[in-house]
Amino acid sequence: MNAIGYLRLSTKDQSKSLEYQESTIREYCRRNDLNVIAIFSDNGQDSYTFDRPDYRALENFIKKYKGECQYLIVLDHDRLSRNLPEALMKIAELENHHGVKVLSTNERLDLDSSDPDVFMKRAFDYMIANRELYTIRNRTRQGVRNAMENGRYLGRPPFGYRNIIGTKKNEIEIDEKRAPIIEKIFRDYLLGIPPYIVAKNAKDMGFTLSGNGAIHKVLQNHLYAGLIKVPAFKDLPEKYVKGIHKPIISEAEFWLAQKLLSNKRPTKMRSCEDFPLRGVLKCWCGLSMTAGWSKGKKDYYLYYRCLTHTNVNIPGPRLHEEFDRLIKEFSFSREHVDLLLNFSKVLLEEPRLQRQERINGKVMELGIIKEKIASLEEKFMNNEIASSTYNTWFKKYQEEKSQIERSLKDKKVIPVRTFEFYLPMLTNLFGIYEKCNVYQKHAIVRAVFKDNLAYGGGMFRTPFVDPSLAHNLLNISKKGLLFYEQPLQDSDNFLSGVPDEIRTHIVGTGNQNSIH
Numbered sequence: 001m002n003a004i005g006y007l008r009l010s011t012k013d014q015s016k017s018l019e020y021q022e023s024t025i026r027e028y029c030r031r032n033d034l035n036v037i038a039i040f041s042d043n044g045q046d047s048y049t050f051d052r053p054d055y056r057a058l059e060n061f062i063k064k065y066k067g068e069c070q071y072l073i074v075l076d077h078d079r080l081s082r083n084l085p086e087a088l089m090k091i092a093e094l095e096n097h098h099g100v101k102v103l104s105t106n107e108r109l110d111l112d113s114s115d116p117d118v119f120m121k122r123a124f125d126y127m128i129a130n131r132e133l134y135t136i137r138n139r140t141r142q143g144v145r146n147a148m149e150n151g152r153y154l155g156r157p158p159f160g161y162r163n164i165i166g167t168k169k170n171e172i173e174i175d176e177k178r179a180p181i182i183e184k185i186f187r188d189y190l191l192g193i194p195p196y197i198v199a200k201n202a203k204d205m206g207f208t209l210s211g212n213g214a215i216h217k218v219l220q221n222h223l224y225a226g227l228i229k230v231p232a233f234k235d236l237p238e239k240y241v242k243g244i245h246k247p248i249i250s251e252a253e254f255w256l257a258q259k260l261l262s263n264k265r266p267t268k269m270r271s272c273e274d275f276p277l278r279g280v281l282k283c284w285c286g287l288s289m290t291a292g293w294s295k296g297k298k299d300y301y302l303y304y305r306c307l308t309h310t311n312v313n314i315p316g317p318r319l320h321e322e323f324d325r326l327i328k329e330f331s332f333s334r335e336h337v338d339l340l341l342n343f344s345k346v347l348l349e350e351p352r353l354q355r356q357e358r359i360n361g362k363v364m365e366l367g368i369i370k371e372k373i374a375s376l377e378e379k380f381m382n383n384e385i386a387s388s389t390y391n392t393w394f395k396k397y398q399e400e401k402s403q404i405e406r407s408l409k410d411k412k413v414i415p416v417r418t419f420e421f422y423l424p425m426l427t428n429l430f431g432i433y434e435k436c437n438v439y440q441k442h443a444i445v446r447a448v449f450k451d452n453l454a455y456g457g458g459m460f461r462t463p464f465v466d467p468s469l470a471h472n473l474l475n476i477s478k479k480g481l482l483f484y485e486q487p488l489q490d491s492d493n494f495l496s497g498v499p500d501e502i503r504t505h506i507v508g509t510g511n512q513n514s515i516h
Helices: 018-031 053-064 084-098 116-149 179-190 195-205 214-219 251-262 316-329 334-381 387-410 416-435 438-449 467-478 488-495 500-507
Strands: 002-009 035-043 071-074 101-104 161-163 172-174 227-230 239-242 281-283 289-295 300-306 313-315 453-456 459-462 482-484
Touching: 002 018, 002 053, 018 035, 018 071, 035 053, 053 084, 084 101, 084 116, 116 227, 179 195, 179 214, 179 251, 195 214, 214 251, 281 289, 300 316, 313 316, 316 416, 316 459, 316 467, 334 387, 416 438, 467 482
Parallel strands: 002 035, 002 071, 071 101, 281 453, 459 482
Antiparallel strands: 161 172, 227 239, 289 300, 300 313, 453 459
């Protein structure tokens, strides 16, 4: 009598090795005078389906050598399957169509599979195996969820991260060479730069992911904000938790990007240096304006117009001139810059000192760790400690050293001279705008007006101006350069907490109720 052995090992259940299954099956066949003509084994395959590589090969072998094999031997029936209905149907098919009797090593060779008691026992065994499969799956899902709730990321590290070498917990750390690319992608997108330009800039920096949706996948990846997305499980809802890995961007940047991604897709417009306001300027009706060259009798002329109000064409040179005058008026006076600089120095001084104290403390800790490492190496060289002890403590000290060095790298003190350099530039906002390319100009317009700049009634209109630039709205309105659709006192809120003398210089002392 000939027999075939079948082995299966699950990735989730390693209690019965392939070697143990094979030796048990061969011993069973030896005791029962069965000749083992083939052994098939599936390593790491799902028990719920029979779509396994070696099981398919086993069936092909039986069909090819039909009549030459009388038995299919498995260690236990759960090695064949954990799917109750599928297992019983497969056993009946092998016995009735191919003449192959399926037995486990704890069953007798002369077992009558047509006996109702045998059928009930096998059905019960497969039912228990099926229940165990569901238990394993639930336990695995719960274990994965628990790990994620504790802030662990399970999976391959995304672009910008890498696996921490020397750990088996799949922990990730920031890839210092690639992280700036991720920061650039989020920064450009939040500035309103079109995604295809964001992708081009990222690729120039070394972004290796390809495809039309690569940038959107990055923008939607919560890992970059230091978050772990825990999926819903039974009655437990989906939620976000803080990850144990370090973020590349802030949570505020991530959620702002999600808000922009969820908004209605804006009208696609090809930017051109000749039309710096195309793509950021809207008609009074709320629709985006387009721009282009129109042929006249003698020459070509630049016009802006609404896609709805096609009978109204606004000459481009006139619109550009009015906008240049508007931007010039938003510049800070030298007095405002000096006051803000002094105020910044006061606000920064105390945090700077506290930050410096923390850095000094970390430097002292780093020195102590280095001394411990040197002492450990000296003891090892003098044979005062065993190599195992040396390896254990050396690894521990190196980890502590790396953590301190990483924290020192993250705690850079912002020098006051940075503000002394950049703040004076605000006295000539138009000069900055004039030197920018069209995408940078769009970023400035969106920053000042929050993508709400419109033109109607012969002047620019907006319901929003960045509070830090709202100090000169009264003069701008009087000159007829801008129709501001919000009361001026609402824009004072950003100055709460600013000393009175600075508020007086920035806001003015007049009764500023509204501009219409």
